[in-house]
Amino acid sequence: MEEIKLLNDEIFKKEDILKKMMNDEFYYGYLGKNALSSSTCKSLLEGPQFYANKLNEKEKTKESQALRDGRLIHLLSLEPHRIDELTIIDSTKGSKAYKLAVQEQLPQTVYTNSELNRCKNIADSVLENDEFREMVRFAHFEKPEIGYYNGLPFRGKADICLPGIVIDLKTTSDISRFDESALHWNYDLQAALYLKLFNAFEFKYVVVDKKTQEVKFFEFTDDFIQGGYEKLNIATDNYFNYLEDKSFYDLNI
Numbered sequence: 001m002e003e004i005k006l007l008n009d010e011i012f013k014k015e016d017i018l019k020k021m022m023n024d025e026f027y028y029g030y031l032g033k034n035a036l037s038s039s040t041c042k043s044l045l046e047g048p049q050f051y052a053n054k055l056n057e058k059e060k061t062k063e064s065q066a067l068r069d070g071r072l073i074h075l076l077s078l079e080p081h082r083i084d085e086l087t088i089i090d091s092t093k094g095s096k097a098y099k100l101a102v103q104e105q106l107p108q109t110v111y112t113n114s115e116l117n118r119c120k121n122i123a124d125s126v127l128e129n130d131e132f133r134e135m136v137r138f139a140h141f142e143k144p145e146i147g148y149y150n151g152l153p154f155r156g157k158a159d160i161c162l163p164g165i166v167i168d169l170k171t172t173s174d175i176s177r178f179d180e181s182a183l184h185w186n187y188d189l190q191a192a193l194y195l196k197l198f199n200a201f202e203f204k205y206v207v208v209d210k211k212t213q214e215v216k217f218f219e220f221t222d223d224f225i226q227g228g229y230e231k232l233n234i235a236t237d238n239y240f241n242y243l244e245d246k247s248f249y250d251l252n253i
Helices: 014-020 025-035 039-043 050-059 064-080 082-083 096-104 114-125 130-135 176-185 186-197 222-244 246-252
Strands: 004-005 010-012 087-089 108-110 140-149 152-162 165-172 203-209 215-219
Touching: 004 014, 004 039, 010 014, 014 140, 025 152, 039 050, 039 152, 039 186, 064 082, 064 114, 064 152, 064 165, 087 096, 087 114, 096 108, 108 114, 114 130, 114 203, 130 215, 140 186, 140 203, 152 186, 165 186, 176 186, 176 203, 176 215, 176 222, 186 203, 186 222, 215 222, 222 246
Parallel strands: 087 108, 165 203
Antiparallel strands: 004 010, 140 152, 152 165, 203 215
């Protein structure tokens, strides 16, 4: 049976760790520290010192509204049955009720009613799109996977998964410029990694404009994917450089 060795040298049977990865706290918490990911690579692309700084800042960084909206839109579009897991506050984020809920629970599970309504309208645009509904009829949603790239453990979770095909849902504030933003936000790296992790031959994007609620489908060229693999190689090289001089980089935080 295949085994996975994490960055902290802990070893799991792959079958067991995939089950654990269905739990968000394990996936984002424990594995966030002990496996690499496409988001981790964005820091590594900037260099070992930048990565070390980000590791130190992680606990202090307050998530942006765009990140909160994106998470909620994903949930409403792909796993609407999980909305009951959230705490919805019928007041503003400045209210006593909201602040108390955030103290008692994970901040990413607490939303205001206005956030929910705004994001629901955007998610409904995706769910009501005929092409999207046909595409996902027999799909799996939020499917986790873990494996190696250049000898390092990487985690991933496919928004939508079909045999040989991975589909990612993205939100944007300007869908006409998604091609540009895909490179800016290193979506090519994510696409390359997920093709490798999921042993897939095709990667597509479903993109919804948060302003106009327009939904479009994108599939990029082989050059786009190849660029992603090149970025992955740079990121993993920088991680090995970080390990080699970890005490130096940590000292300069």
